[in-house]
Amino acid sequence: MKDNAWEAFQYIAHYKLKHCIVVIDDNKKQLDGTTKEVMNPFSIEEKMKAFGFYTQTVKGNDEEAIDKAIEKAKVIEDQAVCIILDSIKGSGVPYFEQMDANHSVKFNNDEIIKATQEAIKELNQSLKEVPDKMFQLAENRQETGKELRSCVVETLQELMREDDKVTALEADLGGASGFTKIKETNPNRFIQCGIAEANMIGVAAGLSVTGYKPFVHTFAPFATRRVFDQLFLSGAYAGNTINIYGSDPGFSVASNGGTHTSWEDVALMREIQRRLFVIQQMMFRWNGSLKNFLK
Numbered sequence: 001m002k003d004n005a006w007e008a009f010q011y012i013a014h015y016k017l018k019h020c021i022v023v024i025d026d027n028k029k030q031l032d033g034t035t036k037e038v039m040n041p042f043s044i045e046e047k048m049k050a051f052g053f054y055t056q057t058v059k060g061n062d063e064e065a066i067d068k069a070i071e072k073a074k075v076i077e078d079q080a081v082c083i084i085l086d087s088i089k090g091s092g093v094p095y096f097e098q099m100d101a102n103h104s105v106k107f108n109n110d111e112i113i114k115a116t117q118e119a120i121k122e123l124n125q126s127l128k129e130v131p132d133k134m135f136q137l138a139e140n141r142q143e144t145g146k147e148l149r150s151c152v153v154e155t156l157q158e159l160m161r162e163d164d165k166v167t168a169l170e171a172d173l174g175g176a177s178g179f180t181k182i183k184e185t186n187p188n189r190f191i192q193c194g195i196a197e198a199n200m201i202g203v204a205a206g207l208s209v210t211g212y213k214p215f216v217h218t219f220a221p222f223a224t225r226r227v228f229d230q231l232f233l234s235g236a237y238a239g240n241t242i243n244i245y246g247s248d249p250g251f252s253v254a255s256n257g258g259t260h261t262s263w264e265d266v267a268l269m270r271e272i273q274r275r276l277f278v279i280q281q282m283m284f285r286w287n288g289s290l291k292n293f294l295k
Contacts, residue, residue, distance in 0.1 A: 013052035013080040021073050022053065022082040027089045029103045032174040032192060039194030040173075045084055053082040060087020093119045101175065152245060153178040156215060160186050160259060165211060169204055170248075171197045171218040177247055179217055181266045199228035199241065208240035220246035221262035228268055236272045244269075 012020055028030065030038045041047075042262035047213030048055045054076045066085070073081040089103065090096025094117035107113055117281040159166045160182075169191045174180035183190040193200035197218050216223070224231075235242045249262050 009048070009051050009053070009080075016078055016080055018076055018079060018081055020080070021070065023085065024048075024082065025085045025087055027060070027085075027087045029089050030173050030174060030195065031103045031173045031182060032170070036042070038192055039196065039230075048082045048084070051080075052056055053080045054081045055084065057084040057086055059089040060085035065193065095119070103174065148176075149176070149178040149247065150245075153181050156182060157185055160189055163213065164189075166213045166215065167208075169193055169200050169214055169216045171195060171200050171222065173215075173218055173247075176219075177217045177245070197227045198230045201227045202234055204242045205230070205234035205238060205240045208235075208242060209238075213241065213243070215243040215245060217245040217247065218263070219260055220249035220265045221260060222246075224262065224265040224268045228272075231269075232272055 009022065012022065024044060027042055028035050035041050043278060045055050045057050045229070056069045058069045060066075064082070070248045088097055090099065093115070096102050096119075101107070105112065121240060150244065156166065156168060159184070160168075167189045168175065168179055168182045168186070170179045170183075171193050172195045174183065174192070179190065183192070188259075191203060193203060200216055200218070204216050207214045223244050231242065231244075234240065246265055248260065248261050249265055251261050
């Protein structure tokens with residue numbers, strides 16, 4: 001979970017906002033693997049209890065148990081409340097339940113398309129009052145040419161062969177960026193940071209200090225807006241070099257919703273250089289004024 005989520009949890013617990021029921025879906029999956037593999041969350045229940053929450057854990061596909069947990073949470077007094085859903089991704093559809101990489105399924109092969117069509121058929125049959133074909137798979141599109149991410153990965157792999165200081169960092173989007181291929185070919189030059197983009201920039205800055213050449217990847221809004229302070233201070237202000245690959249800018253990941261869209265990424269990065277110039281000018285003037293004062 002993101003750092004701002006924990007800030008919110010602390011706020012809710014401190015003010016004992018009992019009418020705000022926090023529900024956490026613990027499906028144990030991330031894009032690049034299980035949560036334990038990518039960045040072990042340990043016991044979420046114990047964490048929430050440590051934050052001061054009255055916490056319950058129920059099965060994520062058990063509607064009756066969830067309803068009971070909500071009703072129980074409503075009567076808790078003088079304490080924040082949390083319900084953790086112990087869930088399985090793709091629950092109810094065996095094919096997707098058993099799929100290893102089911103966090104973000106790509107409908108790009110016959111097996112997946114067939115399984116999806118069968119699941120939709122069963123759903124339509126179970127919903128007798130729903131018109132036929134209300135749920136249907138979108139037309140399969142055949143891609144042409146080489147993907148941008150493939151070009152980026154191949155270029156990075158080439159750079160790694162030429163320079164042993166080149167390092168790749170990922171924030172749990174290796175399946176989207178193709179950085180998982182770098183993990184396979186150069187495991188000692190790949191760092192999985194999990195869903196912790198600000199920390200990833202801090203790690204990259206540290207690598208730069210020690211002479212490495214870090215290349216970081218996450219989606220554009222997370223690579224710019226979310227980590228702006230770290231880029232400004234640990235990156236530019238400290239004089240470190242951090243190569244940023246912010247993929248899927250603008251509205252290119254529309255299906256992921258507004259949280260994953262970015263319109264201001266280029267403007268933010270340009271602003272860092274201008275702000276640093278202003279700070280340097282201010283420091284120069286302040287130093288000059290101090291010297292005159294001391295004289």
